[in-house]
Amino acid sequence: MAGVGEKPLTGRLKPGGEALDISEYEVYGGYKGLRKALRMDPSEIRKEVKEANLRGRGGAGFNTGLKWSFVPTGKDAPRPKYLIANADEMEPGTFKDRLLLERNPHLVIEGMIIASFAIEAETAFVFLRWEYTLAAKRMRKAIAEAYERGYLGRNILGSGLSIDIRVHVSAGRYICGEETALLNALEGRRAIPRSKPPFPQTSGLWGRPTVVNNVETLSNVPHIITGGAEWYRKLSRSGDGGTKLFGVSGRVKRPGLWELPMGTTAREILEEHAGGMADGFSFRCLMPGGASTEFICEDGLDVKMDFDSVQKAGSRLGTGTMIVLDHTVCPVAALHNLERFFAEESCGWCTPCREGLPWVARLLGAIEDGKGETEDIETLREHTGSLWMGKTYCALAPGAMEPLKSGLAVFREDFERHIREKGCPLKMERR
Ligand code: SF4
DSSP states (O other), X not given: OTTOTTOTTTTTOOTXXXXXXXXXXXXXXXXXXXXXXXXSOHHHHHHHHHHTTOBOXXXXXXXXXXXXXXXXXXXXXXXXXXXXXXXXXXXXXXOXXXXXXXXXXXXXXXXXXXXXXXXXXXXXEEEEOTTOHHHHHHHHHHHHHHHHTTSSBSSGGGSSOOBEEEEEEOOOOGGGGSHHHHHHHHTTSOOOOOOSSSOTTTSOGGGSOEEEEEHHHXXXXXXXXXXXHHHHHHTSSSSSOSEEEEEEESSBSSOEEEEEEXXXXXXXXXXXXXXXXXXXXXXXXEETTSTTSOOBOGGGTTOBSSHHHHHHTTSOOTTSEEEEEETTSOHHHHHHHHHHHHHHHOOOOSHHHHHHHHHHHHHHHHHHTTOOOTHHHHHHHHHHHHTSTTSSXXXXXXXXXXXXXXXXXXXXXXXXXXXXXXXXXXXXXXX
């Protein structure tokens, strides 16, 4: 889009919070990426996106162009094929996709059309969390506008290409954000994950080749096609291409969301963009990418926020939306709250997760209430092993164990004091 500069996703948002309508979007160069894409071969689009090193913004960080390249293409490929925008944003502390859905819906739609063309899909779905009622309304309006202007439907812009987009509002479960559980939900089945392989790229929705991409991921695609892979890579300060929507929640001066170069340090996001800690509160630690990531403390704040750097620092970039804990937050209570959430959101399909997560939540609750025993710490630590990667059917339980595993190490003294002093030291100090 013209004039977006270093902020391709948010550079033209309206300050009042309204959505860009189709005319405004076109004035800023909207649908230019689609016009260019239609003159390209789908394989060239896949190559450009792969070279841009656009890594999946839902948290997994897989190279998007590479993911697309696993879809069978050509005249003998199985059909129909599907593209799904995963808008089931339900990770605690994460609110980045909502901004794009509500305020730049045509960017999401243009990304979906180009992605559908790249994998030769004729039908695309926006799989939307049901609580996002404003996003649903604005996406539906924008889709109708795109049909009217000939960007969707039969014979798009006279190219012979036909693509339809439908909005599916989900019943709302955390597990629906997992791509194979999402596919089951979209088919009208119970939202439980499927075993992989086969991967959705070869056997997805109704057994047909399907790509599931995050909303932010898809929103980058029009700009990669317009500006080229090299331009896009240079927006970043690290090896991962482009910019990223980074968010901060907690007791900081300016909680919010900013589009910044991939590789911006956690310290810069926290201190410059979020304005540092609010008066009267001191920094204790943060979770860099939502509720299922490990804690980073003061000595780790200079980490570059990109997938590989955060992993090397012992955590995960996840969704890039930080949760900050200050000195007044009891880490045991915070972990209890998180684990209760994950236990409630377990789909119940596999025993370790279905039985283990409620057990973890109960133990944390007991420690928080001053009814914990010294051996509970070791029991919790053992659970982080028995619910780890490879022990459960999907990544929900291992994701729930990431903050617990790291919390047991970082806040060991807090756990011990809760047990020794039979209650929360912070609560007792406040009495
Ligand atoms: S790990 Fe949990 S959410 Fe995932 S399949 Fe097993 S029970 Fe379901």
